[in-house]
Amino acid sequence: MNGKVTTTRTKLERGRSALGPALELVHTGRAPTRAVLTSELGVTRATAGAVAAELEALGLIRVDSSPGSAAGSQGRPSHRLAVRESGPVAVAAQVHADGFRAALVGLGGRLVATAPGCTTITADPAQVIGEVVDDCARLLRDSGLRCVGAGLAVPSAVAEPEGTALNPLHIAWPAGAQVREIFATCVREAGIEGPAFTGNDVNLAALAEHRHGAGREAQHLLCVATGHRGVGGALVLDGRLHTGSSGLALEVGHLTVNPEGRPCHCGGRGCLDVETDPLAFLTAAGRTPGPEESLLKQSGDLLRNEYEDPAVRTAAEELIDRLGLGLAGLVNILNPDRIILGGLHRALLDADPERLRAVVADRSLWGRSGSVPILPCTLDHNSLVGAAELAWQPVLDDPLGALA
Amino acid sequence: MNGKVTTTRTKLERGRSALGPALELVHTGRAPTRAVLTSELGVTRATAGAVAAELEALGLIRVDSSPGSAAGSQGRPSHRLAVRESGPVAVAAQVHADGFRAALVGLGGRLVATAPGCTTITADPAQVIGEVVDDCARLLRDSGLRCVGAGLAVPSAVAEPEGTALNPLHIAWPAGAQVREIFATCVREAGIEGPAFTGNDVNLAALAEHRHGAGREAQHLLCVATGHRGVGGALVLDGRLHTGSSGLALEVGHLTVNPEGRPCHCGGRGCLDVETDPLAFLTAAGRTPGPEESLLKQSGDLLRNEYEDPAVRTAAEELIDRLGLGLAGLVNILNPDRIILGGLHRALLDADPERLRAVVADRSLWGRSGSVPILPCTLDHNSLVGAAELAWQPVLDDPLGALA
DNA sequence: GCAGTTTGTTTAGTTGCGGCACAAACTCAG
DNA sequence: CTGAGTTTGTGCCGCAACTAAACAAACTGC
Structure with missing residues (x-):
């Protein structure tokens, strides 16, 4: 039996x-x-x-x-x-190209405590994850609060159901790293109670924005964001993250947005990935790109501080047009009722919202679906909060069972 | 109060x-x-x-x-x-470019009765829908069975929540026709009991294939199909049709699949819509396209009967490559666990399944998500059965309440 | 001060469903 | 052919989650 x-x-x-x-x-x-x-x-x-x-x-x-x-x-x-302010918390960790960060997040997406984090990471996933989990454990010990679980955000697709990081393009991790298993082991060994979860950072940011930020009440929320290189996407359907059948959905970076564009490692050319990321912007504006892990900041600063420069402005408008074309393609396929942009895309939206909205409306098939609201993300540390959401989910699904 | x-x-x-x-x-x-x-x-x-x-x-x-x-x-x-064989039935109607059809569909997707239908339609939606509903009412009277509701499949996008037909490209209906309202009125006036529903034919075909056909048990089912002109798509998530926030999702025809391709009415060029439909195939094979409403049959016959002809074969392979590129793009965004093809796309799959699967695997980002099974649709009259599914849905959701 | 309105609590009654025991219908071993 | 083993179907009991209804509480406005 x-x-x-x-x-x-x-x-x-x-x-x-x-x-x-x-x-x-x-x-x-x-x-x-x-x-x-x-x-x-x-x-x-x-x-x-x-x-x-x-x-x-x-x-x-x-x-x-x-x-x-x-x-x-x-x-x-x-x-x-x-x-309740002194209620249980979820442990949240994030790894990205320029370091890692740890936090405790209560119900309602409230940041209870954050650790300053580290600004560089090594090529060994186990070491990096071990360090950030140590930070988490320290925060938890100092707070004296009960813990419901732990969540980790990584800057790569996470394959289901194995929990492996598939495309650590931006950090020097080996492909196929068992990030979920590594994180779960570290969490257990650190004495942190509750289950451990791992997800892609853009996905988790989208989840956080849906629950506590600019995506509240949206039924079909599309998020698109850049890191330093490449573009990520996420979709929240009826309050649940849509990650596809094996966690690899919303790989939106390879929509063609410029038929005469530069070649992309995917085999195509003119992909959203290589046409609208920070590197593309800096190149188009005629600036010399700095180190990889500061491209986002460099491009964002350029856009905000030197928008009067004709070269910068022209480059921005070009990127906005390309981004709009990509968003229009996604609108045709997903028909969201709200779009949230992060990273450089958020800065591009802030720079000229009207232009972006006009391109999306013009290039999407139906005027009505193209008039979808496009908003900047509003939450600080949204990937961290999203990672915590993963840990909170079992409690939200069955409070009695999870806290038994 | x-x-x-x-x-x-x-x-x-x-x-x-x-x-x-x-x-x-x-x-x-x-x-x-x-x-x-x-x-x-x-x-x-x-x-x-x-x-x-x-x-x-x-x-x-x-x-x-x-x-x-x-x-x-x-x-x-x-x-x-x-x-139960003599249990209630749903009334199903379908309108397409080459006519209309009526049927009674029992639980389990069982076709209880079908009317021969008509082979030409007029430009007046109210007239066509009125005629097909009359056929439905006749079938229902002759059967003497109880009716749970009615469903209509139309060859155009149906906007939510208004229920208007947005792009009757293939039939000469006016844009924005209130098809849902017209159908509901006709159904009521014909004395057919139960609520009336209207949906896009490819969406309904996907729903039917998921419940009773090649899509059984799939969690993330993607369907792509051609009519005579253009390409339609549909997605069934966890057993429910995903139509987006306003019914306009899965408008997959405007993915770029050939940067040097022919211009498309959407403003781009080389779209799936104009590169992989029957007209594109006939043109590529050097044949003279017949009348609009027979393009699907003409191209299908050509593909099945003259595949030895080098021109036909070359054209087919070109279309397969383009289709594969489009499917790969969808795989990257939706990460389905099964793909079902209909219309000419189904014939292309039958002609050279290996080539199509290879292209999809090659051009999708992750080998694993690109190795998704690609199958031909298996159900006869799948749009009709899908239309009936709409009418059955309230019963499936709450049998007691719906049959009270 | 009293009517009107909305919120919170208590009580009683209903019912869906788990748990359990038992009956029924088959296979298999000897 | 008989009895042990296994799986399916059903009747009975009791728990507990819920609704309904009545009542109490806390406010506003006339």
Whole structure:
């Protein structure tokens, strides 16, 4: 009986079924009071009250009973629901080309503590991840808070279900590094409680922006961002990250945006990847690119500080046109209701929002789908917050089970 | 109290929660017995039995208690669950460039009855839809079966939430025709019971293939198909059609697949739309294209019957290469776990499957995501069956509520 | 000060479903 | 042919999550 292969689904989840959805509403700031919870969950006031009480008993939320805490227009004022400040936290880590960073993130995407981090990384994934996890463990020890799990953001695609980093183009890691396994091992050895998760940084940034930033309430959120080199994409559908069947979706860098463009390592030419990244911008503006790990800052500074320079402006407009063409292609395929841009793309949007929106509307097939709002990302450390979201997810799905 | 704006969610669905999932399992042929139902739903045998009894009482399924109906390996044989032959049906209608068609479709995608249909259509949507709905009503009257609703497949994008046909390129309908409203009105006036739905034909074909055809069990199913002109796409995610935020997703025809290609009405050049459709094939093969509404047949016949002709073969290989490039682009963005091709693309796949698979694998970024299975569609009248799926959906979601 | 409105809580009643025991229908070994 | 083993189907009990309804509380406005 125990050697038997159990079948697909096994949902023995008893207990309050609305507990998870309720927590998610508080987590994303969409349920300020028990009254809202009642209507939003479609349950009776009795049930909503019981659910809130249970979440409070779990130490996750706080019911602010102080009088006048939520003065409404009429009738009895409702008590305010808020995430508990001294509640559990998720451990978040991020590795990128110019270093790593660690943080503790509470419910609601609240940054509880951050470590200054390191500004250079080595070619050994195990060493880098080990160091950042040590930072995490130190933060956690100092805070004295309970931990629900850990999340790591890496600047490469993460293959499912193996959890290997596939294209560490920007950092000198070996292809196929078992980042998930390495991270999970480090987390366990550091004595950090809870499960460990790993994801791509742009994906996690998108998730964070959807829950707590410029992507709130969007049903079909598309994010596009540059690092120092290349372009990354992410899609959040109905509140869940869409990573495709093996984690490799939204590899948007190889849409053709310039038929006469420069050749790309993918075999094509004029790809979004090589036409709209910081290196492309610096080259187009006639500047000498600095070291690899500072291209993003160099190009962003150039765009913000020297936009009056005709060469800079012309280069920016060229990139905006190319980016718009790429976004239009994505709009035709994904039909999002919001687009969020990060990195240099965000700076390009800030430089001339009208031009970018016009190109997207012009080059997407339907005017209406091309008029999708295009916004800059708004969250600090969004990849870190997104990494924490991974760790929070089991709690959001089943608070009782995860905190048992 | 009644003028009040009710809030978002209102789930007062009482009753058996597993009723819908259970029906869906039988509908898609994944639950042949109550024992399978038990494990698949993750409930006890008692509950699964009660659920099956309730579905039988609703007249939707049949429990075959005849001895030996499901001889297993060991233990007590289980009774077979099947859709009831004389159960309710959905009314399905399809309009395309070379005519229209009507059918009745039972659970499990079973074609109960079909009308021969018409081979030409007029420029007035209301007239065409009225005629095909009349055919539907006649079929339904003759059958004497109960009707759960109606679905219509049209060869154009359908904008949400208005239900307007946006690009009737292939049929001479006015842009922005209110096809959903027209269809719903016709259905009501014809005395056909239940709600009426309208969708794009390629989307509905994909849905049908996912439920009953070559797309079974796929989590991320991508479909690409040609009509007479242009290319359509569809994506089924976790069993649900992904139509984007306003119904305009998967407009895949304007991926660039040939930088030096012919200009496209979208403003670009070398788009999938103009490089891989039947007209492109006939032109490349040096044949004179016949009338618009027979391009698909003409090109398919040419490909199947004259593949030995060097000009035909060369043209086919060129189209396969372009199609492969387009599919690779989609693979990079969507990372599907299965691809299904229809129309001329299906014929191209049949002609040289190895070449197509090789191109996709070569031009997609990750070998592993490029090795996705590419299959021909297998279902007859898949758009019709898909249209019926729309009408069945409310029943699958909540059998008790929909058949109350 | 009282009516009106909205929120929170208590109580009782309903019901879906897990757990369990038992019956039923088959295979296989001897 | 018989009995042990295995899997499926069903009846019964009890838990607990939920709704419904009544009541209490806290505000506004006249």
